[in-house]
Amino acid sequence: MFAYTVKRLIQMVVVLWAVSVIVFLMMSFTGDPVFMVIPIDSSDAEIEQARRILGLDRSLTEQYFIFLGNLLQGDFGTSYVFRQPAIDLILERLPATMEIVVVAMVIATTIAIPLGVYAGANPGKPLSRLIMSGSLLGISLPGFWVGMMLIYFFAVEWRIFPSSGRGDTVEVFGVPTSLLTADGWSHVLLPAITLSVGTLAILLRITRAGMMEVSRQDYMKFARAKGVSRRGVLYGHGLRNGLIPVVTIFGLQLGDLIAFATITETIFGWPGMGKLLVDSIYRADRPVIVVYLMLVALIFVVINFLIDILYTMIDPRITVK
Amino acid sequence: MTMQSESRDPLLSVRDLRTWFHTFSGVVKAVNDVSFDLAQGEIMGLVGESGGGKSVVGFSILGLIDPPGRIEGGQILLDGEDLAKAPEDRLRKIRGREIAMIFQDPMTSLNPVHTIGRQMDEMLRLHTDMDEAARRRRCIEMLESVGISQAEDRLRAYPHQFSGGMRQRVVIAIAMLAHPRLIIADEPTTALDVTIQSQILKLMKRQVADHGASMILVTHDLAVVSEVVDKITVLYCGQVVERGDVRDVISAPSHPYTRGLIDSIPNPDHRQPRLSQIPGTVPDIRNLPKGCNFRDRCPRAQALCAQEEPKLAPTRQSLFAACHFPIGTGGDA
Ligand SMILES: Nc1ncnc2c1ncn2[C@@H]1O[C@H](COP(=O)(O)OP(=O)(O)O)[C@@H](O)[C@H]1O
Ligand code: SF4
Numbered sequence: 001m002f003a004y005t006v007k008r009l010i011q012m013v014v015v016l017w018a019v020s021v022i023v024f025l026m027m028s029f030t031g032d033p034v035f036m037v038i039p040i041d042s043s044d045a046e047i048e049q050a051r052r053i054l055g056l057d058r059s060l061t062e063q064y065f066i067f068l069g070n071l072l073q074g075d076f077g078t079s080y081v082f083r084q085p086a087i088d089l090i091l092e093r094l095p096a097t098m099e100i101v102v103v104a105m106v107i108a109t110t111i112a113i114p115l116g117v118y119a120g121a122n123p124g125k126p127l128s129r130l131i132m133s134g135s136l137l138g139i140s141l142p143g144f145w146v147g148m149m150l151i152y153f154f155a156v157e158w159r160i161f162p163s164s165g166r167g168d169t170v171e172v173f174g175v176p177t178s179l180l181t182a183d184g185w186s187h188v189l190l191p192a193i194t195l196s197v198g199t200l201a202i203l204l205r206i207t208r209a210g211m212m213e214v215s216r217q218d219y220m221k222f223a224r225a226k227g228v229s230r231r232g233v234l235y236g237h238g239l240r241n242g243l244i245p246v247v248t249i250f251g252l253q254l255g256d257l258i259a260f261a262t263i264t265e266t267i268f269g270w271p272g273m274g275k276l277l278v279d280s281i282y283r284a285d286r287p288v289i290v291v292y293l294m295l296v297a298l299i300f301v302v303i304n305f306l307i308d309i310l311y312t313m314i315d316p317r318i319t320v321k
Numbered sequence: 322m323t324m325q326s327e328s329r330d331p332l333l334s335v336r337d338l339r340t341w342f343h344t345f346s347g348v349v350k351a352v353n354d355v356s357f358d359l360a361q362g363e364i365m366g367l368v369g370e371s372g373g374g375k376s377v378v379g380f381s382i383l384g385l386i387d388p389p390g391r392i393e394g395g396q397i398l399l400d401g402e403d404l405a406k407a408p409e410d411r412l413r414k415i416r417g418r419e420i421a422m423i424f425q426d427p428m429t430s431l432n433p434v435h436t437i438g439r440q441m442d443e444m445l446r447l448h449t450d451m452d453e454a455a456r457r458r459r460c461i462e463m464l465e466s467v468g469i470s471q472a473e474d475r476l477r478a479y480p481h482q483f484s485g486g487m488r489q490r491v492v493i494a495i496a497m498l499a500h501p502r503l504i505i506a507d508e509p510t511t512a513l514d515v516t517i518q519s520q521i522l523k524l525m526k527r528q529v530a531d532h533g534a535s536m537i538l539v540t541h542d543l544a545v546v547s548e549v550v551d552k553i554t555v556l557y558c559g560q561v562v563e564r565g566d567v568r569d570v571i572s573a574p575s576h577p578y579t580r581g582l583i584d585s586i587p588n589p590d591h592r593q594p595r596l597s598q599i600p601g602t603v604p605d606i607r608n609l610p611k612g613c614n615f616r617d618r619c620p621r622a623q624a625l626c627a628q629e630e631p632k633l634a635p636t637r638q639s640l641f642a643a644c645h646f647p648i649g650t651g652g653d654a
């Protein structure tokens with residue numbers, strides 16, 4: 001276990017380094033950010049000066065090593081636009097994003113698993129067919145369309161929920177959260193539901209496939225021959241055996257939602273990381289984009305690590321090496 | 322009835338059982354008018370080639386036939402209670418408690434993600450009101466009685482940490498835990514090494530005797546049953562073709578199919594694997610021929626066999642056979 005953790009930590013460092021190189025290179029091909037930070041009527045001398053201040057006058061290699069050196073000292077760069085450390089800007093918005101993502105994952109999982117278990121255990125029943133058709137719809141509907149429909153009905157037509165913004169927040173250990181106020185929840189629900197739809201559909205289908213496979217296994221019939229109820233067999237014996245692929249997809253989806261809640265946050269004016277990313281791309285705020293992508297890489301690596309640990313907890317035959 | 326075993330009050334009495342599967346390609350009459358009795362403490366071998374309906378009989382008794390299968394008719398009387406008509410919640414109390422089942426493949430009949438202890442404990446939690454400490458003691462005793470050492474530690478182990486033979490011992494221990502009155506063992510040794518097979522059989526026989534239980538030993542291997550069982554029921558295409566006390570069946574069967582099964586028992590004294598094999602193959606059960614189902618493979622078949630279906634009738638000693646020209650009754654040429 002210790003060796004495994006060390007191995008994963010080294011792997012994490014390598015991944016982050018690779019991401020830093022790729023991101024840095026990509027960024028340097030995407031236009032000159034200097035024009036984004038100086039007034040339009042600046043003189044050539046002023047442009048040169050701005051370049052020097054931003055370090056853009058040096059060679060690419062030099063720029064990279066300065067960038068890397070700063071990273072190692074915990075300096076992740078300063079936003080051209082906000083003139084604040086890029087990492088602070090992102091971390092400030094991380095809780096808002098995590099909030100809708102966590103709510104979305106909870107909604108997706110609590111609905112997907114029972115429906116998936118049912119559809120897997122009762123293939124061919126009308127309700128199973130309905131569930132499967134619904135999940136196909138959920139996979140194929142684009143998120144922005146779902147968001148717009150929700151806004152149209154719940155915010156515009158029926159006026160049940162507000163259409164945008166974050167609502168009241170309360171600080172818990174210094175982190176603002178809207179999950180402790182009614183107003184906060186009324187703002188969270190629509191974007192969270194929007195985010196959950198695709199994940200719900202995928203998790204449901206994976207759960208169903210797992211249960212169909214597991215239902216054929218002898219130990220399911222042996223459990224019934226012991227007198228376990230049908231439900232007890234499905235949830236007590238079947239689910240855990242079908243869970244490995246579900247957990248895999250859960251991890252991928254979780255990372256995906258954290259990293260790319262962008263569209264949903266934009267539609268709902270949700271002040272999360274995704275919206276910051278869009279704004280930063282628009283303004284060519286290179287340091288913010290770099291830190292954002294590195295943070296996303298870090299999140300994926302950490303999630304992967306946790307999923308691996310989870311595998312070993314689910315199935316005793318799996319050991320980490 | 323003249324048979325001694327049937328004069329006792331049977332524990333289990335299966336009457337005209339029909340279990341059919343309604344598949345897309347037709348109705349599979351997997352079990353069609355099967356009847357037999359089993360007295361308390363008796364061991365019956367249920368034999369026949371693969372596909373004969375042996376497993377379906379076992380699952381029917383436990384009420385574990387899933388769609389597209391259905392019990393179409395007949396009675397399964399356990400102490401006079403008809404299980405074929407019992408509701409699911411009653412059957413759940415019977416499964417494990419009154420009737421336990423042992424499956425063919427011990428590698429797959431235990432849940433890989435639960436400890437042995439948990440899988441044993443589940444049986445006792447379902448069927449007894451013992452407290453945790455008592456359940457644990459019973460599990461340890463049970464493991465020891467099936468020959469598993471360090472039972473206390475083994476409770477914490479997972480199935481994949483055991484060999485096939487050990488796993489089947491665990492399965493037997495689970496089956497015996499709630500002291501059921503009937504064990505249905507579906508080819509319990511088929512998946513095991515030959516050297517372990519007889520150990521496991523002896524263990525099962527002893528366990529059944531110790532608990533005063535009855536057992537249906539399902540097998541396609543007549544050599545296996547002859548050492549263990551009191552009587553034999555032979556299934557072919559979902560029907561009983563012969564039944565009787567084990568000595569009579571093995572020494573002088575009256576149905577040509579049983580004769581064929583006995584002749585294909587490998588002789589342990591010779592290297593040669595099989596003396597002979599029944600020629601031909603089992604007919605498609607969805608599309609059975611008129612008359613006797615065994616006709617195409619039978620060395621004794623005559624014109625009558627193609628026209629009229631033979632009915633189960635007494636032949637010699639304890640034997641009943643469904644054959645127009647049973648062996649040893651004058652019809653021999
Ligand atoms: N779930 C099922 N669906 C359709 N046919 C089945 C099903 N289960 C068993 N059968 C059929 O019932 C017949 C008897 O099967 P089985 O009892 O498993 O035979 P045995 O145990 O004697 O080898 C076979 O023809 C088999 O194809
Ligand atoms: S009835 Fe005829 S075909 Fe069938 S087993 Fe007897 S002799 Fe053979």
Ligand SMILES: [Mg+2]
Pocket residue numbers: 372375376377507
């Ligand atoms: Mg079978």
